[in-house]
Amino acid sequence: MKPSKSRKFYITTTLPYVNAAPHLGHALEFVQADIIARYHRDVLGEEIFFNTGTDEHGLKIYQKALENKKDPQAYVDEYAEKFKEFCKALNVDYTAFIRTTDSHHIKAAQEFWRRCYDNGDIEKRLYRTKYCVGCELEKTDSELVNGKCPLHPVLEIEMHEEENYFFKFSNYREKLLKLYENPQFVIPESRLNEIRSFVSAGPKDFSISRLKSKMPWGIPVPGDDTQVMYVWFDALINYISTLGWPENNEKFEEFWGTDENPNAVQIAGKDNLRQQSAMWQAMLMSAGLPNSKNILIHGFITGGGGLKMSKTLGNVVDPMEVVREFGTDALRYWFAREVPTFEDGDFTIDKFKESYNANLANGLGNLVSRVMKMAVVNGVSIFTGDDFTWAPEFEFSMGQYDLREAVDFIWGEVKYCDDFIQQTEPFRKTKTNPDEARENIKKLLLKLHDIGWMLKPFMPVTSEKILKAVRNSEEIKTPLFPRLK
RNA sequence: CGCGGGGUAGAGGAACGGUACCUCGGAAGCCUCAUAAGCUUCAGGAGUGGGUUCGACUCCCGCCCCCGCAACCA
Numbered sequence: 001m002k003p004s005k006s007r008k009f010y011i012t013t014t015l016p017y018v019n020a021a022p023h024l025g026h027a028l029e030f031v032q033a034d035i036i037a038r039y040h041r042d043v044l045g046e047e048i049f050f051n052t053g054t055d056e057h058g059l060k061i062y063q064k065a066l067e068n069k070k071d072p073q074a075y076v077d078e079y080a081e082k083f084k085e086f087c088k089a090l091n092v093d094y095t096a097f098i099r100t101t102d103s104h105h106i107k108a109a110q111e112f113w114r115r116c117y118d119n120g121d122i123e124k125r126l127y128r129t130k131y132c133v134g135c136e137l138e139k140t141d142s143e144l145v146n147g148k149c150p151l152h153p154v155l156e157i158e159m160h161e162e163e164n165y166f167f168k169f170s171n172y173r174e175k176l177l178k179l180y181e182n183p184q185f186v187i188p189e190s191r192l193n194e195i196r197s198f199v200s201a202g203p204k205d206f207s208i209s210r211l212k213s214k215m216p217w218g219i220p221v222p223g224d225d226t227q228v229m230y231v232w233f234d235a236l237i238n239y240i241s242t243l244g245w246p247e248n249n250e251k252f253e254e255f256w257g258t259d260e261n262p263n264a265v266q267i268a269g270k271d272n273l274r275q276q277s278a279m280w281q282a283m284l285m286s287a288g289l290p291n292s293k294n295i296l297i298h299g300f301i302t303g304g305g306g307l308k309m310s311k312t313l314g315n316v317v318d319p320m321e322v323v324r325e326f327g328t329d330a331l332r333y334w335f336a337r338e339v340p341t342f343e344d345g346d347f348t349i350d351k352f353k354e355s356y357n358a359n360l361a362n363g364l365g366n367l368v369s370r371v372m373k374m375a376v377v378n379g380v381s382i383f384t385g386d387d388f389t390w391a392p393e394f395e396f397s398m399g400q401y402d403l404r405e406a407v408d409f410i411w412g413e414v415k416y417c418d419d420f421i422q423q424t425e426p427f428r429k430t431k432t433n434p435d436e437a438r439e440n441i442k443k444l445l446l447k448l449h450d451i452g453w454m455l456k457p458f459m460p461v462t463s464e465k466i467l468k469a470v471r472n473s474e475e476i477k478t479p480l481f482p483r484l485k
Numbered sequence: 486c487g488c489g490g491g492g493u494a495g496a497g498g499a500a501c502g503g504u505a506c507c508u509c510g511g512a513a514g515c516c517u518c519a520u521a522a523g524c525u526u527c528a529g530g531a532g533u534g535g536g537u538u539c540g541a542c543u544c545c546c547g548c549c550c551c552c553g554c555a556a557c558c559a
Contacts, residue, residue: 014559025559043509194489269559300559316557338498344553351497351509358508362522370519377518390516408499408507418523427518441518479520 005209009040010255011265012051012239014235015100017062017231018079022086024301024309024347025269027319031335032298033267034092038457039398049255051242053086053098054080058231059210060248064219072217076101089320091328091460098242099217099259100235108241109234110222115287117222121171127164127207136398165209165227173203179281179291186277187401191270191297195277203278208233236280239264240289264291265401268364270297296401299344309347317347328479329459330356336458337407353484360481363414364451364462370421371444371468378430381473388426388453403458410454417447445470 011042013033016026030052037050056076062409065075080099087094098105116122176199179185186192209227210218218228245252268276277295284291302308303315308380322331330352338355339345375381397406421427429437452466462480 017558020557023559025557027559029559050539180508183532190490196503197488267559271554271556271558298559300556303555308553340498346497354509361520366520366522368519370523374518404499421518422516422524425516425518427549430518438552476520481520483520 006042007044007046008254008263009037009044009046009048009265010051010243010257010263011037011040011048011267012242014266014268014276015053015055015098015235015238017055017058017061017235018076018083018085019064019092020318022083024319026083026086026089027331028301028335028339029267029269029298030087030092031090031332032296032341034090034094035332035336035403036265036267036398037400038093038460042456043398043453048095049243050093050095050240051098052092052094053096053238053242054083054100055231055235055238056080056099056101057229057234059215059217062215065217073101086320089323089328091332093460096242098238100238102241103242104244105238106219108245109219109229109237111246112237112240112283112287113229113233114371116167116283119286119288121168121286122165122208123168125161125166125205127162127166162211162214164207165221165224167203167208167233167279167283167286169203169282171203172285173199175285176203176281178276184294186273186297187293188297189276191273191295191342195273198263198274199278203282206279213469222301231285232275232279236275236283239266239280239441240290257290257293259290260343262290263293264290264292265296267296270299273297274429281287294401296342298342299340301339301347302344303346303348314354314476315348317349322352323484326352326356327481329462330360332459333360333407336403337411339404341401341403341405356481357484359411361479361483363411365482367414367417368448368466368469368480371417371441371448371473372476374427374430374441375445376473376475378426378434378438378441379473380438380445381469382445382449383440384449384467384471391450391454394454398457406454407458410451410458413447413451413454416445417451420447 004073007147010020011033013029016022026217032228033050033052037048040046054076056079061076065072076099080097084097086092087097089354100106100109101344113122177196180192180196183189183192186195208230209221209224210230212218212220212226212228216228218231219234221227221229233379237335240256243252244254255263266276273295276292277297281291300308303317309316319331330361334347334355337359338351339347391409394409397403397409424436424440426440426444428438448466449470452463452470454468455463465480468474
């Protein structure tokens with residue numbers, strides 16, 4: 001293990017809005033975050049804080065709860081459980097699972113509001129707009145088709161005119177652009193360019209509250225009984241309330257960081273680019289808090305041919321079924337290797353099986369079997385501690401959060417071992433030149449041990465199996481990944 | 486002129502201003518430690534028209550086509 005330097009590492013996912021069951025997109029983000037978190041914890045030896053949770057306020061949830069004749073709290077409780085089980089099935093090992101209905105989060109959100117207010121960035125204004133309940137968003141005329149929301153053509157557009165609080169996003173154009181001068185602030189670069197041009201165009205102030213009489217399912221605005229916070233404003237604050245902010249300043253600074261040393265890594269989908277890299281950052285500035293360090297933007301999981309997954313097309317895949325049928329590590333492998341880390345990736349069962357057979361069954365699994373067999377039969381073993389041969393390429397890719405490149409490197413090592421066996425033929429040399437054969441088998445065991453180490457973040461269960469087999473010189477009795485028909 | 490992404494062997498995907506790589510599939514061979522797995526070799530390739538360049542798949546411009554932005558929101 002590398003010297004740990006007792007560094008602290010913070011990463012958070014976005015919080016899924018709990019109006020639908022967890023899907024492949026959630027799984028992708030959770031697993032990507034988990035891989036990065038485990039890398040820092042299990043490979044680099046750092047102390048980590050890995051945050052995830054559920055976003056539970058807002059009109060859509062309120063309405064859905066009413067439809068189901070449920071108390072909103074009972075409704076969101078159910079969903080929070082579902083998402084926790086989901087994490088468990090994916091082996092996502094979070095430090096904290098925050099829910100935006102947690103009492104501490106509510107207090108933190110109110111304190112955050114006060115700070116923005118005291119800083120003069122929150123102001124009451126007349127809010128008049130066209131509003132689509134389905135999207136839970138304001139709509140501009142250009143977004144409407146024949147006066148209807150194209151997403152929800154059956155729903156009537158509502159006219160809203162009420163007093164709301166606004167956040168003066170427009171105050172932060174220059175400061176945000178300054179933030180974007182750091183070429184690593186948003187990864188990948190194409191997304192940084194996208195947000196830069198959005199902010200350059202001039203951010204518009206946005207409404208951050210709703211009339212409580214119309215929509216009570218939100219956090220009360222401090223000092224105004226008639227208003228609750230708009231769900232976006234409240235939800236983003238979870239990233240710091242989860243650390244015990246504002247009371248626990250020490251923990252906050254250790255993990256979230258300081259102005260001089262920002263430390264928070266956020267991961268989000270491309271649909272969340274604005275909220276995470278612009279709105280939330282402006283909110284932090286307003287509250288006088290440090291910005292995030294990196295915003296990692298991933299793509300979407302598409303069905304075959306780059307098409308969106310949709311019920312209509314019938315190409316929706318349930319991640320839980322994939323886990324049940326092929327195992328958690330197989331799905332985690334697929335997310336890391338077959339999905340471009342920062343772009344969209346296709347998922348079809350056929351492609352999944354193909355990759356499984358080629359890389360998990362024939363590649364990794366078969367290699368472990370053949371090497372362990374030779375080792376055990378010839379009584380070759382190695383002494384290993386918590387150490388492995390550090391590969392700079394691997395470290396570099398992981399440092400760039402390029403998961404795919406890192407896994408590609410590991411499979412390069414698998415390929416190398418297969419070649420090595422073919423060239424040195426230790427299985428044959430044991431008869432003619434046993435010393436050389438034993439040396440080569442030893443080399444293979446060391447390589448296997450390194451492979452097991454590097455797999456820790458990606459495939460924790462498989463990694464453990466490999467390391468155990470190598471350490472104890474055990475044959476693989478049941479294949480790691482049985483070949484699929 | 487809305488914005489954005491993309492067109493690479495039969496299929497799906499990488500990389501790169503100078504031998505275009507990988508996986509699956511096809512053909513032949515080798516090996517026998519292994520999960521009918523492994524290794525080698527062969528066949529087959531850059532939408533289109535220009536430009537820059539000693540040299541372009543790579544950079545620039547035009548055109549054609551596909552896709553996303555319009556969701557089960559990541």
